[in-house]
Amino acid sequence: MDKLNWAILQELQKNARISFSEVGRKVGLTSPAVAERVRKMEDSGVIESYKVNLAHQKTGYQLRAIITLRAFTGRLKAFLETVKTYKEVVNCYRITGNENIIMEVILKDQVHLEKLIDKLITYGETRTHIVLSDVIKDAPIVSNVE
Template sequence: MDEIDLKIIELLQQNAKMSMKELASIIHLSPPAATERVRKLEDQQIIENYQAQLNLKKIGRTIEAIILFKSIDCKALAKFCEEHPAVISCYRVAGEISYIAHVATDSVESLEQFIDASMVYGTPSTNIVLSSVTEQIILPLK
């Protein structure tokens, strides 16, 4: 990867809907050359996916929590989290706890239902999210 590739990645992290024409203009390449650069970054799996970032509150997911698990069945807990619609992300970690799940629900009651359902896989420790410091992670590459 060279400086142009790094700039492309930076720009697409900020706005993945940017047109190839706009991207090409910023990085001073022709649109076909910029498109080819992006395609190569995708082929190398440096860029893996493009996603819409949703406003959780506007889609009714007003309760967010970070749940730490001391699991008794790691594979079953991982499967539970993969399949549960409230789970935004789940990480296997080393240390006293084995998983960290970020969940978003429409009510305290549905959060409680999630916690109750998860307890067969281990001991959860729930932390309610009060506010978010970052809404989008843009990885600086320099």
């Protein structure tokens, strides 16, 4: 990973649909050179995928929450398999500390949240935090830290 690859990644994180020629103009490379570098980063696994970020509130899902789970003894493994089937869970991380899991969930309303919590409490103790707003939105996931 050199400085040009980092610059390309930063442009793609801002807009994954940007053309290679536009990226090239911004980082000082030709379109074919950018395409080749992107292909190599895809092939090596540096770039895993391209995603669409939804405005969930405009799709009828008005509530976003962060839920932590402290799994009951012997229930973590079962939870790790089951959580993959919960469509409400958009991000789920296994973490250190008092809780085992932290999840970001998108829900229609409080009733939907209650139903999800009812499922989760069979695996452990939960704590729910309602998201009021984004403080940092669409920040680059990676940057050159050198």
